[in-house]
Amino acid sequence: MFDQQARLERVLARHPDARVVEALPGRPALVRRDEILVAGQDAGAAEDLVRRWHDSRQDEHGVTRLRLRAPAKVDVCELSALLTKGGRLSVAPNHLVLGQPMWWSGPADLPRPAAPLPAPAQAVPPRRDVTVAILDTGLSPHPWYAEADWYREQRDEVAEVLDADLDFALDAQAGHGTFIGGVVLAQAPAARLRARRVIGGDGVGDELDVIRALRWLAAWGRADVVNISLGCHTYDDRPSPVLAQAVAALGRATVVVACAGNAATDRPFWPAAMKPVVAVGALDGDDRAWFSNHGWWVDACAQGVDVASTFVSFDGKRGPVQGIDPDLFQGYATWSGTSFAAPVVAGRIAGRAAADGVDAVTAADRVLDPGSHPALADLGVVVDSRKGTDCQRSMA
Structure with missing residues (x-):
């Protein structure tokens, strides 16, 4: 408990505009103070209704952020519930989203340096080009793809x-996006990756930036699969209607895959728990990883413990211990979390689409067919990262 509280205090210290809310007892969430998000078409009506507390308005990519005057001390959760009552408007607090594994009520697993891995090789020419979008911390150069x-x-x-904090130590989740990119490529070597940075190296971002990225992808129109290895619990345990509209805007031809979260609970984790999204839990061998969320809303699972993948290059301030430098990273690492199970599934779908020459939705149906693959209660279809498709690689 002390460690969990300490992690939460670090998040709040680094993001002073954040606060913990607990509209439902025992089910906390994190939101930005004095901010509500509104779907673009409802912005004018919402602004009129909150005019007495209104401070400023920002419109971008089909979403509006309304800032409220701090002295008014408006409960943004209560206000959002009031404005959405009866389906009148699409409004939500601006929830903080957190990359998994460093989630304040879950395990604090850190990456560990690993030996180099062979670059994935395409066994047969792909029958179509496939693009996987990764909404995360970004993408650092790596020998696997630097010249692509x-x-x-x-x-x-x-x-x-x-x-980012210039303490000569790697930020807690720096390299998260680069790691995920490698997991995708290990399953789909011919995939083209498109990164969008929506969380910082501390693993923290907010719903607004995720919505902006999704709206940008919808306008771009070239993403076959979207991997989202982050998320949040919401104040009312319901999906944010503003985020739900952004997911829907991608259209039916795009498959969205998201991690189920690392809080070891069946409490819905968003956006993974949304019906159009493939929610992915983590396995440890043949069993559920102890930290993995689970429940009726989880669609698939894959290995999420001691996953090896691409990483950043960084030498921290810690010295060697018995000849081993614990914070010297040379482009490879091992890490654990549902964050790294999700891109196994995203990559497998992309790889199947490329190999079979089919669209991503058809590929997802084949990868997640419960009639052809084993399934686990509350974890969904098992996607075995060691079992390749026609385009699979060999990777330690």
């Missing part, structure tokens, strides 16, 4: 920030 045209097109805009 898709990476050169976005390199500067998606670069990971490794030490």
Whole structure:
């Protein structure tokens, strides 16, 4: 409990505009103070209704952020519930989202340096191009893909920030996006990755940036699969209607995969628990990883313990211990969390689409067919990362 509280205090110290809310006893959530999000078409009506507390308005990518005057001390959860009552408006607090594993009520697993891994190889030519979007901390250069045209097109805009607080230590979740990119490529070597940075190296972001990224992807229109290895619990345990609209805007041709979360609970974790999203839990061998969320809303599971993948290069301030430097990373690491089970599934879907020459939705149906694959109660269909499709690689 002390460790959990300490992690929460670090989050709140680094994000002073955040607060813990507990509209339902024993089911806390994190929100930005004095902010509500409104779907674009409802912005004018919502602004009129909150005018007495209104401070400013920001519109971007089909979502509006309304800031409220701090002295008014408005309960943004109560206000959102009032404005959405009866389905009148699409309004939600601006929930904080957190990358998994460093989630304040879950385990605090850290990456560990690992030996180099062979780059994934395409066994047969893909029958179609497939793009996987990764909403995360960004993407650092790596030998696996540094010279790929898709990476050169976005390199500067998606670069990971490794030490934002300048303490000469790798931020808690720096490298998270780069790690996930490697997991995807291990399953789909021919995939083109498109990164969008929505959380910082501390693993913390907010719903607004996720919505903006989803709306941008919808306008871009070229993502076959979207991997979201982050999320949140909401104040009312219901999906944010504003986020739900952003997911829907991607259209039926795009498959969204999200991690189920690391709080070892059956409490819905969003956006994974949304019906259009493939929610992925973590396995430890043949069993559920102790930290993995689970429940009726989880669709699939994959290995999430001691996963090996690509990582950033960084030498921290700690010295070697018995000849081993615990914070010297040279491009590879092992890590645990549902964050790293989700891209196994996303990558497998992308790999199947490329190999079979089918759209992502058809590929997802094949990968997640319960009639052809084993399934576990409250964890869904088992996706075995060791069992390749026609385009699979060999990877330790």
